[in-house]
Amino acid sequence: MADDKQMTPYTKTVMDHFLNPRNMGDMPDADAEGTVGSAACGDIMKVFLKIQDNRIVEAKFKTFGCGSAIASSSMATEMLKGKTIDEALKMTNRQVVDALGGLPAYKMHCSVLAEDSVKAALHDYLRKHPEAVPAGYVVPSKEEEQAANAQTGHGEH
Amino acid sequence: MKRIYLDHITSTPLDPRVFEAMKPFFMERYGNPSAMHQEGLMARDALQKSREQAASFIGARRADEIYFTSGGTEANNLAIKGVAYASQRNGNHLIISTIEHPSVMEAAAFLETQGFVCTRVPVDREGRLDPEQVRAAVTDKTILIATHYANHDIGVIQPVEEIGRVAAEKGAPFFCDANAAAGWLPIDIQKIGAQLLSFTPHRFYGPKGSGVLYRNRKARLQPIIHGGGQENGRRAGTENVPAIVGAGLACELAGREQAERAAHAGVLQKRLIEGLLEQVPYLILNGPPAGPRRSPVNVSVSAEFIEGESQLLLLDHQGIAVASGGSCVSKSLKASHVLKGIGLDEALAQGSIMMTLGRENTVEEMDEVARALAGVAAKLRAMSPLWDQFQKGRIDSLVKPRPKTDGRMNPLF
Structure with missing residues (x-):
């Protein structure tokens, strides 16, 4: 926990997840992984998932980025655990921000990056397991996904 | 927890002697210096003393x-806009470098929207401006050459005397922004040959809320704040008397103690740079090496594979105050234009940490900071997907590239 007497530029929850990130690390036997962002833009997020019976049983991340980017990845992976693929696909950056107790306006893109990296990992899984695609959901190709992420300003360069 | 403050370029603590000198001007000598009564005359007298201290x-x-303003940013705006507006009949062309302080960059950009034209002369890899390139940029429409004495981000010292000579030969006024130099490097306006020079004493133990613009009487200058004619008609508004009193004394003290302060900072700077290069792998110094080309207070480094704000926050959590040129630190979300200006790789710019030393810092603190940053870098690298890629040999380091063995390098940046 951040020292209560210290001033922080973020909420206590953000600082806690930044200083003590949950689910940080590699997952060599991941069922799926997704990476978005670029070093030049200042943040890269990589999400690893382990999925059993259409449910996320484990989620991990690695992030190059600022405090709120690291906290957003920590919180997003926390929120993913136990969700079905369908539920995880519906997870939004807003939910991550709310769980963190808010982010400054100019840091909202960190939460968008978290949502997009989660989606990238889920799409990676769904491309390998078409039978798991929820009814009516269209999985973008890797190329489409990279183009979309480049448009929102954090595609892989 | 005792903190280690390494951000003196953004502000310093007030010198206790300065604080004492300021105190009477809040509740006893509160008169308006423009007034004719005793209270006013007392304040006017104090302003005059400060003006003499700043001039000396x-x-x-x-x-x-000497013109007092609200700070360095206002002094820079007054110099640039004031000269430009006063010189419109003679031309519309300004020359600056690509690595000025935002108050110079933005004032020039604003003037471009008003019909002025600005040339931004590039700098070399250390950030140094070539006086010959400045000369080449001068046209018959040039009304101002403006650059800084020392750089706020990377500490490079510009050849201001040579640039002053180029300006004199070409007949263009020269404005020297000495905000990142004053108090730490010797300033002799006669040697620099600038018609205008700005600085702010809160960078050297004076109070916030006061800036200084020197203006040679021959230089044309229009006010940008209009009103009651204070500061010889060049800067209207009731003077911030307590701050100006403090500014004056801070100047006097800095003038007396500058060599000693600079020598102390220089020892710490060398120690910190050596400690960092030794203890933090894949780290580079941005700007010139410690020595005559670099301000003794500035240490700017980039740690590879990690980002700046997260380093800053972890250091702050451990009691160490630093700054960063990474985009996530600035509200504009742009990485430092200075680091871009010296051609630093964008990823390395994101990982930059800027430290500026002061007289209260110690050698022991420098060792502690080097150790702390080594720990912070290791912690953040353990989280970084780039570090992972580097460990697996998929990308290379720009700071210390692997020896080429089979010619199959894969720099993924």
């Missing part, structure tokens, strides 16, 4: 060449 600090011959 930079070697100006006359106290009435």
Whole structure:
């Protein structure tokens, strides 16, 4: 926990997840992984998932980025655990921000990056397991996904 | 927890002697210096003393060449816009470098929207401006050459005397932004040969809320704040008397103690740079090496594979105050234009940490900071997907590239 007497530029929850990130690390036997962002833009997020019976049983991340980017990845992976693929696909950056107790306006893109990296990992899984695609959901190709992420300003360069 | 403050370029603590000098001007000598009564005359007298102290600090011959403003940013705006507006009949062309302080960059950009034209002369890899390139940029429409004495981000010292000579040969006024130099490097306006020079004493133990613009009487200058005619008609508004009193004394003290302060900072700078290069792998120094080309207070480094704000926050959590040029630190979400200006790789710019030393820092603190940053870098690298890629040999380091063995390098940046 951040020292209560210290001033922080973020909420206590953000600082806690930044200083003590949950689910940080590699997952060599991941069922799926997704990476978005670029070093030049200042943040890269990589999400690893382990999925059993259409449910996320484990989620991990690695992030190059600022405090709120690291906290957003920590919180997003926390929120993913136990969700079905369908539920995880519906997870939004807003939910991550709310769980963190808010982010400054100019840091909202960190939460968008978290949502997009989660989606990238889920799409990676769904491309390998078409039978798991929820009814009516269209999985973008890797190329489409990279183009979309480049448009929102954090595609892989 | 005792904190280690390494951000003196953004502000310093007030010198206790300065604080004492300021105190009477809040509740006893509160008069308006424009007023004719005793209270006013007392304040006016104090302003005059400060003007003399500031003039003497930079070697100006006359106290009435000193104009007090609200700070360095206002002094820079007054110099650039004031000269530009006053010189419109003679031309519309300004020359600056690509690595000025935002108050210079943005003032020039604003003037471009008003019909002025600005040339931004590039700098070399260390950030140094070539006086010959400045000369080449001069046209018959040039009304101002403006650059800084020392750089706020990377500490590079510009050849201001040579640029002053180029300006004199070409007949263009020269404005020297000495905000990142004053108090730490000797300033002699006669040697620099600038018609205008700015600085702010809160960078050297004076109070916030006061800036200084030196203006040679021959230089044309229009006010940008209009009103009651204070500061010889060049800057209207009731003077911030307590701050100006403090600014004056801060100048006097800095003038007396500058060599000693600079020598102390220089020892710490060398120690910190050596400690960082030794203890933090894949780290580079941005700007010139410690020595005559670099301000003794500035240490700017980039740690590879990690980002700056997260380093800053972890250091702050451990009691160490630093700054970063990474985009996530600035509200504009742009990485430092200075680091871009010296051609630093964008990822390395994101990982930059800027430290500026002061007289209260110690050698022991430098060792502690080097150790702390080594720990912070290791912690953040353990989280970084780039570090992972580097460990697996998929990308290479720009700071210390692997020896080429089979010619199959894969720099993924």
